[in-house]
Amino acid sequence: MPIAVRSHRSISTGPVDAMYEVVLDPSGGQADIDALRAALAVVGSYRSAAMRALKKRERDADWTMVEYDVKPDGVVVRVHQGACG
Numbered sequence: 001m002p003i004a005v006r007s008h009r010s011i012s013t014g015p016v017d018a019m020y021e022v023v024l025d026p027s028g029g030q031a032d033i034d035a036l037r038a039a040l041a042v043v044g045s046y047r048s049a050a051m052r053a054l055k056k057r058e059r060d061a062d063w064t065m066v067e068y069d070v071k072p073d074g075v076v077v078r079v080h081q082g083a084c085g
Helices: 030-054
Strands: 004-013 018-025 063-071 074-082
Touching: 030 063, 030 074
Parallel strands: none
Antiparallel strands: 004 018, 063 074
16 A cells, blocks of 8 residues: 655755655554554664764754664664764
8 A cells, every 4th residue: 555645845945954844644544653653662772772882962963864774683873963064
């Protein structure tokens, strides 16, 4: 089943960045929402563990981007941080 788009909008656009929002209707209803919520909790725990291991905080940078790579023997978490100006 395809995932339906309920709505989309531009929240802000500027010379350096833009933010958009898309609201999706999951094809599996409440079961999909519950599964996604549980999966995001797991991803959040890996993000927190990586930030603690690196002794980094998001508030110490203007932006933080986290990438995940799931390998057969572990999870690789890459943290990119930077400043806007």
